[in-house]
Amino acid sequence: MAATSSFLTPGLAAQEGHLASLHLRRDAAIPVVLASKPSTEQDAGYAEGMVTNTRFGSFPHSTIIGTPWGSQIRASKVDTGSRGRVTSKKRKASELNDEGAEDDETKEAESADSGFLHVLPPTPESWTYSLPHRTQVVYTPDYSYILHRIRARPGTRLIEAGSGSGSFTHAAARAVFNGYPSGHDQSAGLGRVFSYEFHKERHEKVSEEMKTHNLSSLVTCTHADAYKDGFLLPVGEGDARSQSPRASAIFLDLPAPWSALPHLTRVTTEEGPSALDPDSPVYICTFSPCIEQAQKTISYLRKYSWLDIQMVEVNHKRLNVLRSYTSLSYSGMRGVNPYPEDVSAALDHLKAIDRRAKDFHAGSTSLPPSAKVKRIENAQTEAHSTMFKEGQVIHRSEPDLKTHTSYLVFAVLPKEWTEEDEQKEARKWSGKVEISAEVPKSHRQMKKETKAKRKSREAQGQDHTNGVSWEQAGTYDASNAMSLD
Numbered sequence: 001m002a003a004t005s006s007f008l009t010p011g012l013a014a015q016e017g018h019l020a021s022l023h024l025r026r027d028a029a030i031p032v033v034l035a036s037k038p039s040t041e042q043d044a045g046y047a048e049g050m051v052t053n054t055r056f057g058s059f060p061h062s063t064i065i066g067t068p069w070g071s072q073i074r075a076s077k078v079d080t081g082s083r084g085r086v087t088s089k090k091r092k093a094s095e096l097n098d099e100g101a102e103d104d105e106t107k108e109a110e111s112a113d114s115g116f117l118h119v120l121p122p123t124p125e126s127w128t129y130s131l132p133h134r135t136q137v138v139y140t141p142d143y144s145y146i147l148h149r150i151r152a153r154p155g156t157r158l159i160e161a162g163s164g165s166g167s168f169t170h171a172a173a174r175a176v177f178n179g180y181p182s183g184h185d186q187s188a189g190l191g192r193v194f195s196y197e198f199h200k201e202r203h204e205k206v207s208e209e210m211k212t213h214n215l216s217s218l219v220t221c222t223h224a225d226a227y228k229d230g231f232l233l234p235v236g237e238g239d240a241r242s243q244s245p246r247a248s249a250i251f252l253d254l255p256a257p258w259s260a261l262p263h264l265t266r267v268t269t270e271e272g273p274s275a276l277d278p279d280s281p282v283y284i285c286t287f288s289p290c291i292e293q294a295q296k297t298i299s300y301l302r303k304y305s306w307l308d309i310q311m312v313e314v315n316h317k318r319l320n321v322l323r324s325y326t327s328l329s330y331s332g333m334r335g336v337n338p339y340p341e342d343v344s345a346a347l348d349h350l351k352a353i354d355r356r357a358k359d360f361h362a363g364s365t366s367l368p369p370s371a372k373v374k375r376i377e378n379a380q381t382e383a384h385s386t387m388f389k390e391g392q393v394i395h396r397s398e399p400d401l402k403t404h405t406s407y408l409v410f411a412v413l414p415k416e417w418t419e420e421d422e423q424k425e426a427r428k429w430s431g432k433v434e435i436s437a438e439v440p441k442s443h444r445q446m447k448k449e450t451k452a453k454r455k456s457r458e459a460q461g462q463d464h465t466n467g468v469s470w471e472q473a474g475t476y477d478a479s480n481a482m483s484l485d
Ligand SMILES: C[S@@+](CC[C@H](N)C(=O)[O-])C[C@H]1O[C@@H](n2cnc3c(N)ncnc32)[C@H](O)[C@@H]1O
Pocket: 135, 136, 137, 138, 139, 161, 162, 163, 164, 165, 166, 167, 168, 169, 196, 197, 198, 199, 202, 224, 225, 226, 227, 228, 253, 254, 255
């Protein structure tokens, strides 16, 4: 059985060796693989073992491992030796990894006041906003819509090109996941992602990430040029590419998606079988930033017999709903507009200022110096007790949501339908339903026929009266008769 991934089956608590999302605040998280001991020299040097440093303090992994997902973790005072992380005191990574070598040396963490974070299971969404960008990536509003439209569901075999920074790859892996491969028949009926990238370093990085995130049993990363080499896979290492991924969903995030389309047909060539699932319709989406690219893709999709071609632009807006407080009685409080609510509040305020000025010039100190502070305190106490239901509910759109505009082109390539398939289905259904050679008429067809019949009846009526209908003829006769009188 393959190692489980915390992206797909996170369990109840953060585990050593698994990825966790250290959530600092909204849209800010640090993805880390939890380890009680450092495995590289760069990470060594802390008496508490492996530590992640953030703007809210230092977090030894020993304080995170084993805590239920969603827990709040307090920062710790970490011991970095006499002055910073002294290199001479660093032990070699290999030594640190030796079983038992470190056990009695790891110091228990002591909590600090600097801050806290929450430990969350990683998701494709949190990975998308925290991943190391190597290219432009596909963001959540786009990939959630794309995966829905290309019908990526548990058990789907999906082709993706290029892999880029692996943002879409993680979301696709979750969408198609329906179990980890185990036993002899490793992949029967299981969802898989086949990701292709021609840039060597990017391919290596994404393959490494798949291993670290325990997704490599579901995601096959291939170093290939999708335009030239197509999508067939080698049977064994070093073999020629001749195995079909049998995909029924395709996502192309390439500069020239039309150049990859000749490799996505149902035709078997000398090079090998079709890369598509012969038993299913195939759904495709291409992602292009320019309309000219989308247009060219559409014309090639037509050329290669793709149907139901549609272009969509996802224009996502996130709304921030909040209450707006406007009152002088809240003055001094955060997030409040300190303006008078109405005319009487403004007059009261002016009167108070006037009174204070008069007192000042008269040399009187009827208002003690701390009165203003007291007034604010009272107002704040009062406001706190009711504030949650006061204030006007307003919403603001958040224009800063990370996404980048692109044109999404969708199409479908139906399953090939042969005479054999027709006969097979006829045999299968003939015992259950009466199969008539006469194809049932559509609603549109029936409407068209009714209209044609009506027209022909009208035409016949006109013939009888020499260009005037029966009704018109009747009217004509009557009026004619009257005028004769
Ligand atoms: C915009 S990035 C893809 C980003 C990815 N969808 C993500 O969400 O992270 C486009 C990638 O396609 C790769 N690419 C371009 N032409 C290619 C080709 N002919 N075959 C395979 N990959 C290609 C580039 O190297 C680049 O990494």
